[in-house]
Amino acid sequence: MHAVTLPIAVGWSYVKVSLARRIGFFMSLAITLLTTWILVGLWAAIRQNSVEAQAEFTATELATYIVVAQVVSLARMSHANRQFFYQALRHVHTGEIAMDLVRPIDNQVLRYSQWLGVFAVDALMVAVPTWLIFRLTGIVGDPHSGVQAGLFAVSVALGWLVAAGFHYLLAALTLVITQTPGVNLLRVALQEVLGGGFIPLALMPGWLATAAVVFPFHAMVSSPTLIYIGHLQGLDALAALGIQAAWGVGLIVSGRLLWMQLVRRVLVQGG
Amino acid sequence: MRWAWIYVEGLRLTLKRLAQYRVDALSMILGDLGYRVIRLLVVGLLFAVTPQLGQWGPWEITLMWATAMLAESVGNLLFVFPTVIDRYFHEGDLDYVRVRPAPIVLWANTVATQPRYVSLVVVMLSVAIVSAANTGILGSAGQMGLLAVALLSTGLVFIGMRLMLFCLAAWFTRSRVLSHGIAAFTDHSRYPIDVMDQPLRGVLTAIPLAFTVFYPAAFALRPDEYLMPGILGLPVAAIMMAGGLVMLRFAFRKYQSVGTPEMWGAS
Structure with missing residues (x-):
């Protein structure tokens, strides 16, 4: 019973x-709004001179893509995106990790539960x-259809699982590298x-x-966004959900294995 | 003059000490450098989609980014204090800095600077030179002079903005969320604002992020067209620095040595 409660x-x-x-979330909201506003303006200017962009997206589709991608993106510098990392780092630096290890809950389940709570508030x-x-304001359109809206919701949830x-994985790295903020910065950019x-993957060089498909990042942002605007429908959408689920499960397993390896090297003394 | 030597020596020793932790230093250098280089690659990717952005070509926009990141990197290397001041407030560590034989703001820089800033300065300077060569302004002493002015005003606006933002830590325990957000937003604001709608241009000019990237670089690239905003960059930089120093003065008065139970790392 405790495993659930x-x-x-x-x-x-x-x-x-x-x-x-x-206050952190209000700040994230303001920043996300301004960032999205800039990107919508930027892509409208790009589309004016781009044959590829005009062929791939209508003006509304492109604006919707940009807005929805920012909405579902967990890469933004939000509280939800940072706290997982700095908390893990602080626990190693201060030795608080000792308490994490004696808690009556599996460490991976503990972290996922914490992040789910923060993600819910961020959403x-x-x-x-x-x-x-x-x-x-009429910049973004509705989901392509009711079915697409449902698939979009599932895809966002799976995107969170992948993220x-x-x-x-990165939190586990804090066990062996003390200056992991550099790795975290690189992660945000990637x-x-x-x-x-x-940049929509369809507009990237081949x-x-x-x-990009080799890495899990597309499963966090691109898949739900393409489902929203209707560029992934039917079997294509289901295949995208399957890939997201595979990444989610794969990362759970690899994260577990990495943690089990690295936690053996922990010296609980802080510093 | 004595503390000028202490300052330089302090910077040198801190960089030397941090470089001895080779894996940590390397991971920070590669991580931060990778982050900036990917940002620059995005500019290249955008120009794979479109031949030009408004009236701007790829090397002009690369120069805008490189100028901004170079100014930011030099500011971080020599004057990183604004970005760590919240830690001093929250941990009550200013006491320790106050008894050092150099002014607080300088001493704090010497212990907070990092090797990655050196690598960023080198890389961004190289990118700026290559971009300047490709835009054709490298051969023009006048335009390179304007670029130097642009770098100066960009750097001062950055430092002033950061001082104002991070000094809020003297009043608010969770001020870092503001600075993190502004840092991320700053990256997104490094495109030419003349391709954006009028209200957004107004917002970016008022904040004044447009004076950290677009106006200074546009002033150097096209002085005839952007003479007024370029000239305005210096008074804006002076105002931001003055505002930042006033905030710093108030923040020091507010400081009470007790720290904050909620440590900065939690943000």
Whole structure:
């Protein structure tokens, strides 16, 4: 029974903590709105002179793609995107990790539950308001259909699972490298570019689009966004969901294996 | 003059000490450098989609980015204090810095600078020179002079903005969320603002992020067209620095040595 109730309790406590610290989310909302506004303007200017962009997307589709990609992107410098990393780093530096290891809950389940709580608040206070504001201004369109809306919701959830898996891998690295913020910066840039949040994968050079598929980032942003605008429908959409699920499970397994290897090297003394 | 020597020596010793942790230093250098280089590659990728962005070509926009990142890197290398001041407030560590034989702001730089800033300065300077050569301004002493002015005003606006933002730590425990957000947003604002709609141009000019990237670089690239915003860059930089120093003064007065129970790492 505890296996179910403990993660829920942890996740709920993080929802409450996150809501108590809501200034971070208001800040994330303001930044996300401004960033999205810039990217929409930038891509409108790019499309004017781009044959490829005009062939691939209508003006509304492209604007919708950019907005929805920013809405679902967990690469943005939000509280939800940072806290997983700095918390893991702090626990190693201060020796608090000792407490994590004796808690009556598996470490991976603990972290996923915490991040799910923060993600829920981020979705509520940053993602949904951003979408709503751009929807009300008419810049972003509705999902392509009701079915696509449902598939989009599933895809966003799976995208979170992939992101959480990748975060867990990086959090595990804090056990062996003390200056991991550099790795985290690199992760943010890769996630933004290879996820398709800045540049739709369809508009990337062929070699880069192929390379992007090798990494899990496209499963975090590009897949849900393409489902939203209807560029992935039917079997293609289901295949994209399958790939997302495979990445999510694969990262859970690899994160677990990495943690089990690295935690053996931990000396609980802080410093 | 005595503390000028202490400052330089402090910077040197800190860089030397951090470089001895080879894996840590290398991971920070490669991570930060990778982050910036990927940002520059995005510019290249955009120009794979479109031949030009408004009236700007790829090397002109690369020069805008390189100028901004070079100014930011030099600012971080020599004057990183604004970005770590919140840690001093929250941990109550200013006491320790106050008894050092150099002014607080200088001493704090000497212990907070990092080897990655050196690598960023070298790489961004190289990118700026290559971009300047490809835009054709490298051979023009006048335009290179304007680029130097652009670098100066960009750097001062950065430092002033950061001082104002990070000094908020004296009043708010979670001020770092603001600085993180602004840092991310700054990256996205490094495209020519003249391709964007009028309200957004107004916002970016008022903040004044347009004075950290677009106006200074456009001033050097096309002085006839951007004379006024370019000239305005220096007074804007002076105002931002003055505002930052006033904030710093108030923040020091507010400081009480007790620190904040909620440590900065939690943000």
